[in-house]
Amino acid sequence: MSKIIEHKKQIVSDIAEKLQNSKSTVLVDYRGLDVDTVTNLRQQLREAGVDFKVYKNTMTRRATAEAELTDLDEVLVGPTALAFSADDAVAPAKIINSFAKENDALEIKGGVVEGSVATVDQLKELAELPDQDGLVSMLLSVLQAPMRNFALATKAVADQKEEQGA
Numbered sequence: 001m002s003k004i005i006e007h008k009k010q011i012v013s014d015i016a017e018k019l020q021n022s023k024s025t026v027l028v029d030y031r032g033l034d035v036d037t038v039t040n041l042r043q044q045l046r047e048a049g050v051d052f053k054v055y056k057n058t059m060t061r062r063a064t065a066e067a068e069l070t071d072l073d074e075v076l077v078g079p080t081a082l083a084f085s086a087d088d089a090v091a092p093a094k095i096i097n098s099f100a101k102e103n104d105a106l107e108i109k110g111g112v113v114e115g116s117v118a119t120v121d122q123l124k125e126l127a128e129l130p131d132q133d134g135l136v137s138m139l140l141s142v143l144q145a146p147m148r149n150f151a152l153a154t155k156a157v158a159d160q161k162e163e164q165g166a
Contacts, residue, residue, distance in 0.1 A: 008059060015055055015063035015082075023089035025112040026096050026123060027072065030054075030081050032105030041099050041106070048091040051084040071117040075109040089113055090129055097127035 019025055030038060045052045055063075057076040064072045083092040093111070100106040111118045113126060130138065 011055070012059050012062045012066065015060055016066035018051070018082075018084045019063060019067040019069055019112055020115070022084040022086050022112070023114060024085050024092055024118075024126070026083045026092040027075055027109040027111055028081050028083065028096055028100075029078055029107040029109055030105070031079050033103060037103060037105075041096075044095050044099065045083055045092065048095055049085065049087050050092045050095065051086075052081060053084075054079070054081045069112060069117055072110060072112070080109065088132065090126055090132070093123045093127040094129075097124055 033041075042052050057080055060076055060080065060082070061073050064070050064076075083096060085092045093108075093113075096106070096108060100108060108120050108123055110120060111123050113122070118126070129135070
């Protein structure tokens with residue numbers, strides 16, 4: 001086989017591996033964005049640990065077949081960029097969704113979350129979730145509420161007894 005075909009097969013297997021191993025992948029149409037805007041988007045994604053690449057749709061279709069995610073094939077029309085995140089399932093959706101609000105030219109096409117194909121609406125809902133630190137602080141707040149309420153009630157009873165005794 002020629003070196004070109006071997007190279008393309010390697011790219012397809014890399015895409016399939018990223019689709020399978022990432023916590024979330026977001027597919028976007030970037031038509032209409034100028035170079036500076038795309039560079040800004042790439043920088044924001046890179047800072048969050050998200051890999052942002054543009055692949056040919058034919059190679060991506062072969063990779064979706066290899067990764068058993070053929071439902072993505074219907075959105076692989078026109079220029080498509082993929083944002084892969086191996087660590088944070090929310091980061092690519094959150095960054096791209098907020099960037100799309102500022103730049104009408106950027107359009108979310110679909111994606112994969114935890115190995116399942118996700119629609120645009122599902123990705124936008126995911127983007128509205130707080131990040132991991134926000135979720136942890138919300139959980140801690142909920143866990144602390146009963147103790148805090150008990151402490152306040154105990155203090156109120158003590159204050160009331162003190163007023164009655166005085």
